[in-house]
Amino acid sequence: MAQLSDDCFAFGGVLLSVDDALARIEERVTAVVETETTPLRSACGRILARDLVAAMNLPPHANSAVDGYAFAHADLVPGQETVLPVSGRAAAGHPLGHSAEQGTAVRIFTGAPMPEGTDTVMMQEDCVVEGERVRLKPGIRKGANRRHAGEDVAESAIALLAGRRLSPADLGLAAALGYCELPVFRRLRVALLSTGDEVRNPGTSLPPGMIYDANRFMLAALLGGLGCEVSDFGVRPDREAALADTLSEASSGHDLIVTSGGVSTGEEDHVKPAIERLGRLHFWRLAIKPGRPVALGQIGAVPLIGLPGNPVAALVTFVVVARPLILKLAGAAASAPRLFPVRAGFAYRKKPGRREYVRASLQREGGDLVAVKYARDGAGILSSITRSEGLVIVGEETSELVPGMSVDFLPYAEVIA
Ligand code: AMP
Ligand code: MG
Numbered sequence: 001m002a003q004l005s006d007d008c009f010a011f012g013g014v015l016l017s018v019d020d021a022l023a024r025i026e027e028r029v030t031a032v033v034e035t036e037t038t039p040l041r042s043a044c045g046r047i048l049a050r051d052l053v054a055a056m057n058l059p060p061h062a063n064s065a066v067d068g069y070a071f072a073h074a075d076l077v078p079g080q081e082t083v084l085p086v087s088g089r090a091a092a093g094h095p096l097g098h099s100a101e102q103g104t105a106v107r108i109f110t111g112a113p114m115p116e117g118t119d120t121v122m123m124q125e126d127c128v129v130e131g132e133r134v135r136l137k138p139g140i141r142k143g144a145n146r147r148h149a150g151e152d153v154a155e156s157a158i159a160l161l162a163g164r165r166l167s168p169a170d171l172g173l174a175a176a177l178g179y180c181e182l183p184v185f186r187r188l189r190v191a192l193l194s195t196g197d198e199v200r201n202p203g204t205s206l207p208p209g210m211i212y213d214a215n216r217f218m219l220a221a222l223l224g225g226l227g228c229e230v231s232d233f234g235v236r237p238d239r240e241a242a243l244a245d246t247l248s249e250a251s252s253g254h255d256l257i258v259t260s261g262g263v264s265t266g267e268e269d270h271v272k273p274a275i276e277r278l279g280r281l282h283f284w285r286l287a288i289k290p291g292r293p294v295a296l297g298q299i300g301a302v303p304l305i306g307l308p309g310n311p312v313a314a315l316v317t318f319v320v321v322a323r324p325l326i327l328k329l330a331g332a333a334a335s336a337p338r339l340f341p342v343r344a345g346f347a348y349r350k351k352p353g354r355r356e357y358v359r360a361s362l363q364r365e366g367g368d369l370v371a372v373k374y375a376r377d378g379a380g381i382l383s384s385i386t387r388s389e390g391l392v393i394v395g396e397e398t399s400e401l402v403p404g405m406s407v408d409f410l411p412y413a414e415v416i417a
Helices: 018-028 168-176 215-225 240-250 271-278 311-329
Strands: 035-039 068-071 082-090 105-108 120-123 127-130 133-136 158-160 181-185 189-195 229-236 256-260 280-285 293-299 302-307 340-344 355-365 368-373 390-394 406-411
Touching: 018 311, 068 082, 068 133, 158 168, 189 215, 189 240, 215 229, 215 256, 215 311, 229 240, 240 256, 240 271, 240 293, 256 311, 271 280, 271 293, 271 302, 293 311, 302 311, 311 355, 355 406, 368 390, 368 406
Parallel strands: 082 105, 189 229, 189 256, 256 302, 340 368
Antiparallel strands: 035 181, 068 105, 068 120, 082 133, 127 133, 280 293, 293 302, 340 406, 355 368, 355 390, 390 406
């Protein structure tokens, strides 16, 4: 189950661009391949392991899109009203059961199969019933209000492509095609831990100088949203040996290890040496803000992503780097989130050469959506994420934004389930 080939992330020590990091992930990470069958009701968010081919037409039979009267268009008198005798009735679940008599209309209801010999339906609001006959308005087009068999999905067509993260509508489609279970890739097993001598569990007392663990709860939820099964390894101290023990334990039975904190190069940052001791470190100092220290390594064949400790940086780097890695590992097809062009509602200066993610919310101004920057932008200000709607992406080459410029906006909703 080699998910990460050796040396794939080695580079010369300069800041790696986000795109280079993503290209390496795309190139080198291979998916977990074990599949399992899951009932539809638990398939939402899972990744489809094989193309789903329609074994039948959807809809299975031609049917009426409205309540009204079905007839053969050829029986209409061109340019005038037509009066036809009503010769039968077809309702959803109650087909007419035989061909319609020529020169007659059939009372029909939404979803009822189109009787043989009819091709058009006039909605009841446009019809006048006269005893056993119906008066039809002129001008209706042949085939109006008729749904063809297979017009949604034709038999033998691919209804859903392998690698898709199944949405509620996908499950509806699979059910409509008669499937009650689907082949999916098994869930990724992810080991998650926080690092830091200062980091304590919420619900316990907080001695002076300590903080509560924000990251592990945020990251567990982010991982869960991507369909991962999370093993909680708690908070580990800033000691290389203790970290190495935990990482070594976590590398068995898991597909990925996610840590936060301790990935810089300070004296109290022990994740890097622990990985080096146990496995390989393809250390990234990513050209990204917030979040420059992001480590990618491997212990045996198990990839490890070390996110920065500052909660905002942890979240941004999770979304930008860990998410694509996880989706690739999990067998998902193309994972790049959609970016939406909006107008910058603020001025901004930055150093060229790195990509910056600026917390912002959208406001409608005339016909435009304008991104308004959240006032506080420290990497530790987690409330800035809960009070904003997404990230304005300021590219490497840009050194200045002026109000009114077009910028790419990544809504949190695109990347956070
Ligand atoms: P580090 O990346 O370990 O240098 O940590 C950077 C900052 O993030 C420090 O202020 C840490 O106290 C803080 N931090 C680290 N881990 C967590 C965590 N799990 N929850 C909240 N803050 C954290
Ligand atoms: Mg630390």
